[in-house]
Amino acid sequence: MPARPDISPRRTDVHLRVWQAVRKIPRGRVSTYGAIARLAGMPGQARLVGYALHHLPDGAEVPWHRVVNAQGNISLPAAGGRAARQRRLLEAEGVRFAAGKIRLAAHGWPRSAFRS
DNA sequence: CTGGTGACCATTA
DNA sequence: TTAATGGCCACCA
Numbered sequence: 001m002p003a004r005p006d007i008s009p010r011r012t013d014v015h016l017r018v019w020q021a022v023r024k025i026p027r028g029r030v031s032t033y034g035a036i037a038r039l040a041g042m043p044g045q046a047r048l049v050g051y052a053l054h055h056l057p058d059g060a061e062v063p064w065h066r067v068v069n070a071q072g073n074i075s076l077p078a079a080g081g082r083a084a085r086q087r088r089l090l091e092a093e094g095v096r097f098a099a100g101k102i103r104l105a106a107h108g109w110p111r112s113a114f115r116s
Numbered sequence: 117c118t119g120g121t122g123a124c125c126a127t128t129a
Numbered sequence: 130t131t132a133a134t135g136g137c138c139a140c141c142a
Contacts, residue, residue: 014139033124044137046124051139054123067123075123082123121141128134 017041018052025066028093029109030102032070038113050075065089066109072102 021039025031031039033046042048053064065086069075076083087097095107108114 034126037124042138044125045139046137047122048124048138050123052123055140064123069123070125077123086123119142122139125136126134129132 014042014048015052015055018049019056019060019062022053022062022064022067025063025109027063028095028107030066030068030072030090030095030104030107031109031113032104033067033075034070035108035110035113036067039110068102070104072104073100 017040018036021036022031024039033049034044036049037043037045040049049067053062053067056062056064074083074086076086078084090102091097095102104114105116
């Protein structure tokens, strides 16, 4: 039997790379779309990271909530309740919000990408 | 094929 | 500090 009989090849490849990288983010820390793109082997493709997470299937064991934008802000639309859930999940892991945003210098991962 | 869209980013003013 | 701009590329109509 073929391993992947009826799966779109390109799409799966891109998504898998992103999900794999996101999985590496330790609990209580956050990364950015751009940083994940680098770790996934596609530097400069931050938008594709967002696209891949947007199409993340329900129940997937991927800590999507640990990915925020380069400004330390949640990039999900406020409407829909997803943004609120992301913030709740992060705070439950000990991530602090100051003035509505996360200080990447303190919580950013990997450290080397956020140390000044 | 073309054009528009998006859970983005760095630069510039 | 915020706002605008160009670049990036998979996906869709």
